Amino acid sequence: MRSFLQLFLVLVCGLALGAWAAWYSVQRNHGFGALNIGVWTAWPSAGDVNSDPYTRAKVAAEGEVPLGAAEGLAFHATQDEQGAPLRRECQYDISGQTPLARLWTLTAHSLEGEVLFRDNNTAASIVSRNLSRRPDGSISMQIGKTVAHSNWINLDGNGPYQIVIRLYDSQLGRASDVSETTMPTVRLLSC
Amino acid sequence: MLSFKRLIYLASVTLLVAGIIHILVVLLIPSYAAKDAWAKLGSEDNFWKFKPISSAGRNKIAIPLLDPAFDVSACRFDLTDAPLKVQANGNLAFWSVAIFDRLGRNTYSFNDRTAIEGQLSLIVVNAVQLARLRKDQPDELKESVIVEANQGQGFVLIRALRPDASWKPITDAYLANASCEKFDFEAQESSG
Known part of the structure; x- marks a missing residue:
């Protein structure tokens, strides 16, 4: 009886x-x-049989x-450079070089994957070709509720979220070596 | 009272059971997931025709992690009915196409640069249909990408980049005119 109970x-x-x-x-x-570059993580095999x-x-x-x-690769960030979770009430600076790709987009998603919207119809998202760049080709943008000079992604609300950079028409992570690849940094400016 | 040895033994058996269950659950999730992409797409009338799964950045169907800068249309197919022919015409800033099998695995993808002549023309066949196609390839398929899929059911996704709101009519027209049809061998053979 006892051994039966144990089983x-x-x-x-x-x-x-x-x-x-x-x-x-x-x-x-x-x-x-997973493929990790800085605070960014991608799953190159997700789109693979x-x-x-x-x-x-x-x-x-x-x-x-x-x-x-052949479509692209999505990099997710849920933390800033200090390791703190990204929060919608905070302002972040995202700057640096992006890997070689024909184009890329940056989007704020909830942790469940919904697109975050501002004013019910503007997605918190930006397309690379609409960005202004620094002379060296690197980018600098801000995401949060405080108006920033240029390349600003308007986001409000509360709670944790994730930032997703999708590189389109990029061989990164599949055919090419990633050891030399850099992704932008995500720094907390204010909360 | 339980002896120490017996306790160790029971703990190891527990871990072994846990390990087996863990592996089984992970391997079985794709076959039994009730809300996988196929199931979600099935709520739309998109069998053998393209229907938008997102528009103006809003998900119509609760598929997570779609890029709001893209308009996406999906079409489900079943190769046991007929081979699939997908076609779309027009010029966009960027488009890509992906074929998924019934379990949501991406079996093939290409984009406007890797397509022949930059146009979207795609045939999806199973092994039997491929053999038939190889034997007597219709001229109209010379500029099509031909893909062999091992599973009967699946879905095709077209992602059309909308760089800004002014592109909306262009991406909408592109996706509205995209066709997702049964490819008819007989009609091809009789006309040729």
């Missing part, structure tokens, strides 16, 4: 632990197949349609 306990605990571990590893920012089981499970569970190899 039952072992099975229940094993089931719970296994299910929890599966749920946890399929979370948005799991490390399997040979992706790892964790990435596949994540894509299926969230019902995503990831960018394919």
